[in-house]
Amino acid sequence: MAPVDLSGWTAVQPGSDAEHYLPATPVTVLWGRLPCAADEAVVELASGDVLTVDTLSHEGLLPDQGQDPLAYFAARGVPAHLVLDDAVEVARTCRREPADGPHVVTGPIRVDGARPGDLLRIDVLHLEPRVPYGVISNRHGRGALPGEYPQGPDAVSVFTAVEERDGGLVGVLPLREGGERAARFPLAPFLGIMGVAAAGDERPHSVPPGAFGGNIDVKLLVEGASLLLPVQVDGALAYVGDPHFAQGDGEVALTALEASLRATLRFTVVPAEQARAEWGEVRGPLIVTPELLVPTGLDEDLDEAVKHCVRNAIELLHARFGMDRHHALAYLSAATDFDISQVVDLVKGVHARIRIADFDG
Template sequence: MSLSTLQPNEGSPLGEHYLRSEVDNVQWGWLPNAVSKPVFEMASGATITVDTVSHEGMMDDQGRDPQAWFAQFGVRPGEILADARAIADGVERRNGDGPHVVTGPIAVTGSRAGDILKVEVLHTALRTRYGVISSRHGLGALPGEFPETPPREDGADRFHAGRFHSCFTFVSVEQSGGQICGVLNRRGLNPVRFPLDPHMGIMSVASDTDEPVHSNPPGLHGGNVDVKLLGSGSTFYLPVQVDGALFATGDPHYSQGNGEVALTAFEAPLRTTFRLTTISAAAASGVLGALREPFGENSRHWIVIGLDRDLSGAMKAAVRSAIGFLETAQGMDRATAMAYLSAAADFEISQVVDGVQGVHCLIRKSDFRQQF
């Protein structure tokens, strides 16, 4: 991982194709639907490097001017991404829009409704040496308790950003002991350093609707699942709802704790390389069994995702889907699957802040390999 600023067109993109997060290639606050037009089209199995920007520094409660806002933390003008500055200036955002800036959509040639889009995350590159963790009034795991600042005032807007009374924590990125870490300063004490796990909070296909699809709640389309294990080396499977799949990605994170309790993770921009491959409807059962919902894996685990507006409902959804996966993809009877999950699997809270809450189940692959 590099600590230099990675501006558009700088560096050597690893993919066969390269998609910049410029004004014409992004949506602010919305995900693709059935009537969205792709900004790029590529063959199944090809690789693409995608630039993404963070919304932090560009929001109304930050004045919509990333250069001016980040200057208070000592960030120099040359360290502000040119694409972030252009989006803040050139893309309209209205009340009710989601916060996330999403790059895409990308059409995958030949992908059809009923197929599965296999999204392999091949590489993530940091684009800046800094980012932000935010807490905003009425949101997060403790709305009404955090942030511990005065309530939002009347007349709060981009021109009166201080009236929002949001709470922002600036995080720098440094090399420490051979590892790149996030650094949180403490008054009068040594800084706190924590490891990074860069990943995309949003990976989405288009929903089969002509209604707008808000960027906040995850769903069958994937979207804002905020599963921190879906970083470099992972694979995310999404059920295709419209021809072309129309993949989009955004909400880049340098790290995230399970729960994402403040409201945001460590939000900062990434350049991510993907391989996008269509799995036909006929072949999907060999990979996912009977599951036709967002599903992940990495070298160690299968990652089953449960979503619901209620956390208990998300837990139940994850258990049901994990049983279904073990039954139809791994050949377990349902009683044995439930017993295995109770004894050996881990259910973790992905996030509780996106309207639809998430729980993911980790099933160790090594438990299913033949032992000699």
């Protein structure tokens, strides 16, 4: 495929005049692990504050890609000024153990007043692509077809450029190596990792999601969506990472179109009593969009993840609308889609799309 012209693009390098800004530096990120109760916050917010935070994709930084983003992306036609300075610094200076996950995670973020039993609401206000390209990888014999793909001993990473088309941004993925034709698909940026610190003094691995959120990879968390998480430790100690430009439900290769984003987010504490009145007992990540209520289910077994999601959806409908539980199950069967969030993060994810308009009036 002929190279996509990147000459008109500029990178969103570190630095912002936002009132509250969190860059991605060796001091403010963890590589491959998630914050726990023993970690110190790198920024403190009041409930309701808005934070602009830089996130980094791990693609192009990992050891199997040379751990040198300048060289990795130069080999794919990216000029040096379009490689992020913070990506270069993190790859050169941050420590990551071989057993750790791949993700670069920015945080933790302390939100004053958050206590266990509360919910932390994270509103996604704006997501800005920092570069005009991303990478989709299949590695380590994982993904939806372990043992079949990758077809050779090495990881396979597909470079995907971004171009403007019909007033929007699309990913440009070649049909074959060196070919002239490409598939083009719309971008829908979101953060794959959004979470709160786990209780205890051991940092969780960055790959499997849990009740604390983490690597949930639900593509509905685009601009305008909100994530509600049960607070596990005082101050919540929130974090974000694993930025995506696009993902299909399932994320079957292992990663989707991974690429760095600058996120503008609002962090609000929902006190325990108010949380129970509005949402019931929230046992894990709950997503709210202008059109949808989206409970989730998580388990290593996909069948069990579906069961957890159905139970959580029933309880949500009972708490939110006063619906009898057997009527809630009937409604879910007739009117709600249960989608596979991802099958590649050790703990599999399922989410339900409940239409809010069905309950108007």
